[in-house]
Amino acid sequence: MAEKSFPAALNEQIANEFAASQQYVGIAVYYDAETLPRLASFFYRQALEEREHAMMMVQYLLDVDERVHIPDIKSQETSFADGVAPVKLALKQEKRVGEEIFALFELAREVKDYRAEQFMQWFVKEQVEEVALMGDLLNVVERSQDNLLLAEDYIAREAPGEGGGDATAPPPAGGAG
Numbered sequence: 797m798a799e800k801s802f803p804a805a806l807n808e809q810i811a812n813e814f815a816a817s818q819q820y821v822g823i824a825v826y827y828d829a830e831t832l833p834r835l836a837s838f839f840y841r842q843a844l845e846e847r848e849h850a851m852m853m854v855q856y857l858l859d860v861d862e863r864v865h866i867p868d869i870k871s872q873e874t875s876f877a878d879g880v881a882p883v884k885l886a887l888k889q890e891k892r893v894g895e896e897i898f899a900l901f902e903l904a905r906e907v908k909d910y911r912a913e914q915f916m917q918w919f920v921k922e923q924v925e926e927v928a929l930m931g932d933l934l935n936v937v938e939r940s941q942d943n944l945l946l947a948e949d950y951i952a953r954e955a956p957g958e959g960g961g962d963a964t965a966p967p968p969a970g971g972a973g
């Protein structure tokens with residue numbers, strides 16, 4: 797028997813997604829202060845995406861008549877040794893969230909909660925994309941370490957992470973931002 801109920805575990809993940817959102821705001825603000833506007837807007841947008849993940853989980857809990865717990869805000873990192881460190885942190889964060897999502901998927905299976913398992917499927921796919929996206933960005937900023945304007949050019953040219961709408965995405969509470 798699993799030690800945790802799926803709704804309790806999902807409520808924890810809501811906190812993790814909001815924390816990821818806050819951390820991305822912190823990173824965006826760091827780049828904004830360094831006058832690297834493309835990197836800043838990339839992370840402002842990632843922050844909104846993480847918030848949306850949290851709100852999808854909120855909507856799911858509403859839909860299945862479970863209690864929603866909105867977590868406290870913890871402070872996040874906003875000062876970094878250099879321009880590469882934030883992306884390293886972001887990649888680490890995406891990998892960690894990936895593990896968390898897999899654990900939720902496993903729990904849903906273990907307790908034979910098929911609605912939950914189906915709900916988690918989209919997040920499994922999403923994490924594969926997010927880890928790949930951050931891995932690519934880390935390659936670019938590492939190569940442009942001495943001149944992050946090259947990374948700015950890359951973001952302007954390639955628009956990484958701006959894939960547009962995903963019709964298979966679960967609906968967020970309050971509607972899509």
Ligand SMILES: [Fe+2]
Nearest residue numbers: 813846849893
């Ligand atoms: Fe997320």
Ligand SMILES: [Fe+2]
Nearest residue numbers: 846890893926
């Ligand atoms: Fe993410």
